[in-house]
Amino acid sequence: MNVSSDFASSPADADTLERLRLRLGQAADAEGLLDVAYTTVDSPVGALLLAATPKGLVRVAFDIEDHDRVLETLSKRISPRVLRAPKRLDATARELDEYFARRRQVFDLPLDLSLSKGFRQLVQQHLPEIGYGQTRTYGQVAALVGNPKAFRAVGTACATNPLPLVVPCHRVLPADGTPGRYAGGPEAKLTLLNLEAA
Amino acid sequence: MQPFEKVVAQHGGTVLRVCRVLLGRHDAEDAWSETFLAAMRAYPDLPETANIEAWLVTIAHRKAIDLLRARKRQPIPVEDVPEAPTALGVPGAADAVDGDLWQAVRALPGKQRQAVAYHYVAGLPYAEIAEILGVTTDAARRAAADGIRNLRKNYPGAIREGAPS
Numbered sequence: 001m002n003v004s005s006d007f008a009s010s011p012a013d014a015d016t017l018e019r020l021r022l023r024l025g026q027a028a029d030a031e032g033l034l035d036v037a038y039t040t041v042d043s044p045v046g047a048l049l050l051a052a053t054p055k056g057l058v059r060v061a062f063d064i065e066d067h068d069r070v071l072e073t074l075s076k077r078i079s080p081r082v083l084r085a086p087k088r089l090d091a092t093a094r095e096l097d098e099y100f101a102r103r104r105q106v107f108d109l110p111l112d113l114s115l116s117k118g119f120r121q122l123v124q125q126h127l128p129e130i131g132y133g134q135t136r137t138y139g140q141v142a143a144l145v146g147n148p149k150a151f152r153a154v155g156t157a158c159a160t161n162p163l164p165l166v167v168p169c170h171r172v173l174p175a176d177g178t179p180g181r182y183a184g185g186p187e188a189k190l191t192l193l194n195l196e197a198a
Numbered sequence: 199m200q201p202f203e204k205v206v207a208q209h210g211g212t213v214l215r216v217c218r219v220l221l222g223r224h225d226a227e228d229a230w231s232e233t234f235l236a237a238m239r240a241y242p243d244l245p246e247t248a249n250i251e252a253w254l255v256t257i258a259h260r261k262a263i264d265l266l267r268a269r270k271r272q273p274i275p276v277e278d279v280p281e282a283p284t285a286l287g288v289p290g291a292a293d294a295v296d297g298d299l300w301q302a303v304r305a306l307p308g309k310q311r312q313a314v315a316y317h318y319v320a321g322l323p324y325a326e327i328a329e330i331l332g333v334t335t336d337a338a339r340r341a342a343a344d345g346i347r348n349l350r351k352n353y354p355g356a357i358r359e360g361a362p363s
Contacts, residue, residue, distance in 0.1 A: 017210050020227060024206065024234050033238050036201075075201040080242050082201035 025085030035079035039086035040067065041093050044100050044195070045188040048165075050089045053078060056110030057092050059162050062184035077115060096165065102195065105132035107166045115162040119150070123157035130171045133196040137175045155181060165192070202241050206234060209254050212320055216255060219303050219315035220262040225269070232261040252326045255316055259330050302353040303345075309333075310345030317342045 028034040036058070038051040049067040051059040051074055058078065061070040075082050086093075091109060098104035107128075113121050126145050130136050136144070138151040138158070145154070158169035159181040170192040174180040182189035213233055217226035236257050244253065303311055309331060316327045317338075328338040 013211060013214065016227070017214060020214070020230055021206060021210065023231060024238075027231060027235055028238055031235065031239075033235070038203075071201045071203065075199055080199040080202055081238055083203050083206070083238075 021084070025083045026087065028081070028083060029085060029088065033081055034083055034085055034088070035081040036074050037083060037085035037088035038071065039084060039089045039093065041096065043096060045184055045191055048096070050092050052088045052092070053112045053114070055112040057163060057166060058112040058115060060164050060166055062164070062188060064185055065183060092166070099165070100195070102198070109166060111163060111166070116157075116160065119153055120157040120160060123154055124161055124163070124167050124169070127161070127167050127169055127172070130168060135171050135173050135193065137173055139175060141172050159183065199242070199246065202238055205237070205241070205250060209251055210234070212251065213254050213258055215319045216258055216315045217262060218300060219311060219319055220258070221265065222304060225265055229258060229261045229265050232265070233258040236261065249326070251320060252322055255320045255322060256330050259312065298353055302349050305352070306345050306348055309341045310348065313338055313341035314345040
């Protein structure tokens with residue numbers, strides 16, 4: 001008997017499930033269960049994954065970082081209670097839109113820096129001090145955080161920034177004039193620098 | 199442990215179909231929501247080796263019972279009961295949204311309906327179903343077989359003939 005195929009999903013199921021999944025995200029948030037909410041948005045530097053804890057934005061990831069792997073890392077390092085729930089990311093998505101449309105120079109979002117520790121987090125906390133359209137070298141940032149010899153560690157802190165774009169590690173460059181390491185790839189870094197220079 | 203979103207993506211459809219068999223379309227959505235909310239709460243403590251689908255169906259089973267009780271309908275009977283009269287097969291009485299098969303399954307006695315849902319919709323082995331229903335594996339197998347026999351007898355058009363599974 002083909003009972004199983006008789007019970008197969010009807011065409012309305014995809015819509016129903018989508019609606020139920022969004023409702024689940026809202027209910028989980030209301031019950032304090034939504035440890036990590038995420039969504040994906042399009043941008044001039046490719047699809048971006050945005051993830052937030054109740055504390056604030058915790059991760060911005062480029063397409064080339066593999067969003068599935070990023071979600072697995074969030075699940076391991078923060079909590080497996082991860083759901084696609086765009087609502088918590090509404091303000092982030094809006095501010096990024098404004099940034100890419102050159103209508104915003106400073107992000108005004110609560111951040112959760114818990115994915116980075118120690119010196120890396122210290123560097124990331126100072127990066128927003130580099131204003132829109134400006135750049136610094138790794139050495140200058142090392143001096144900024146009070147450890148002028150740590151330019152290599154600054155390079156690593158920038159390359160492992162969990163919140164690219166919003167925490168502007170793209171404004172930090174090697175002294176030799178090359179774009180340097182960037183989570184989104186060197187082309188994305190140049191796109192952002194050109195956007196801000198225009 | 200994989201992100202809970204993957205669990206929803208992978209098993210959401212099956213759980214919805216199970217809930218529909220247990221409750222009908224409208225209540226199925228509430229049961230689905232309750233099931234995944236409860237699952238999300240417990241998820242971080244779930245052993246890595248757990249059979250996630252069986253775990254979800256077990257939660258759905260309980261939520262469906264809760265929902266039926268809360269709505270003060272006839273609860274899912276513990277013992278098989280005689281089939282209730284039904285409007286099925288009466289011209290014009292059929293629900294335009296629900297197919298005949300769904301209605302036919304919901305007209306089954308509780309345990310048969312549950313066994314059919316958990317075996318033929320969720321694809322669980324009878325040993326798992328036995329645990330959910332609190333019966334022996336043989337009794338679970340029998341309930342599913344009786345359910346299918348009833349479906350075939352009462353609504354022959356609703357089930358296509360095919361190779362026995």
